Amino acid sequence: MSNKSVGKLHIWQLLLLILFPVLTAVVCLSIGRMNVPVGDVFSILWNGMLGKQENTTAAAAILSARLPRVLTALAVGAGLSAAGAAFQSLFANPLATPDTVGVASGSSFGAALGILLGLGSIGTQGFSFLAGIGAVVLTWALGSGKNRKLSSVVLAGIMVGSLFSALVSLVKFTADSENELPAITYFLMGTFGSSSFKKLAVGIFPILAGLVTLFLLRWRMNLLPYSEDEVRSFGVNLKKLRIVTLIAATLMTSASVAMCGQVGWIGLITPHMCRMAFGNNHRSLIPASALTGAGFMVIVDTLARSLTKTEIPVSVLTAVIGAPFFLYLMRKKGGWSL
């Protein structure tokens, strides 16, 4: 049996997938207003790990400004991409995104409200995270039920999502147009500019928990597109599997939005790229999506902070790069199925 026909990654594929985010991160650490040679990046990181502080501006720029930012981008990219793959499979819908269940809108509302109430960065992050989870709980409570199809969850999710979007508008409307309104708007367009080790320390746990859960369940996740009776006859509880997948994907998405606002597209494009390259088996899809997404996010953020003098919102870039790329792949491959 070849690896491909049982959905396994080749060892060299896995190696390349691991190298991609690692190398990207190192290269992107060297790029910025002050370019640092890649070799120096290694020694600064090495000394930093050993606790030896180098008192150069390069070391300061990399360790305290760029490193938390790159690490946050890695975590968010991995989380949003794995979550995107999970949402697509969960709803057996190639266009499913975190907003299908209202999580991104919920988190956005939480963040906007946090900024309006002046909760500070960690407070806002927590508020946003909880609001995202609240939105999904609401969606699930309204849409699921005995003898209900999963499509009613999607409908409930769209309703909950638009409700929270309206609430975001309401918050913006009430916000003071000098400070709060720009802060909210800017944050919601997606930015890694406010990354810090402190924020990362809070946000990394839900992302890691979600990633580990999906990674462990990677074989079982292949059952998600099947019908309930079928899966039941394999002796597997599909409902439980769906709920665990939903929780994992929700944790990762709301933790990400809470750290850096809405970063669209990445959760849609990365899994599709990986589906085309490695097939639909979650054994390879989950690790491939997470690793590719991590690297891709770092590249996009590096472009966002270094293309022009002022930062470009990340979601603008992901859309500008993502949409044409997506269309290109779709036309070249002639579409795909889940």
Add this chain to the structure above:
Amino acid sequence: MTTLHPVLSAEDLAFGYGKEPLFEHLSFSLGEGEILSVLGPNGAGKTTLLRCLMGMLKPKSGIVRVFGEDVRAMKEKALFENVAYVPQNREVPRSYSVMETVLLGLTGMMGIFSEPGKKELDRAEQTLDRLGILSLAGKPMSDLSGGEVQMVLLARALVKDPKILILDEPESGLDFRNQLIVLSAVREAAKRGVTTVFNTHYPEHAFRYADSGLLFCPGEKDGPGEVLFGPIPELITEKNIKKSFGVEAVIGNIHSEDIAVKSVVPIKLSNDKEEK
């Protein structure tokens, strides 16, 4: 394995989605390797019965037993180590390979976080080989014909070596050749001791492949119908077909050089109401 209990049995089973039962007083009992065919008009409750047999629906009254144990009281994981199901709906994810599809049939018997290993792969290959479709193993499901898909779904059910196999219209929508291939494979499994229940719209297939049958006869208006149980030659008669399907049919014998088969041909709708 010799047991005191029948492999699969239903005792005075009744089920209905609303207040009115869809069927009631349904009883049968099957031993090792026996094949039961379920016949009846559309909407009579054949698929519903299959779901009751697997404990997926709660009967209004009565009990279904697997090796003497009430299916509703069994843990699903344990129940479905013995029971396999081939649904009527053949819409499976098209992007998985045949091998992946068959391996997924073993998921319930693996640890929650495990991936299929050599043991599972060997079992899947053996099953595919036994069904004569090992050459399909590496192909994506999207490349298969309808008949091949059905054989793969049969392999996915048989891969766990079930004691009981339940099939919902396994031959529907297939051409003559594939009907024979699928039903012969089902009979082969039964010969190895797998007790089998299958729904069908072809009385001929009941004659040819089943030991006994259940025939759903709809009742007056929305009332519960009668479900007849018996050996096929006694069950499928012109009179019973009229009662069940409301058609006049002729049952005849057809001989070829090496085989004699029964043929059931519907002639016309029966006009007269309920002459019993």
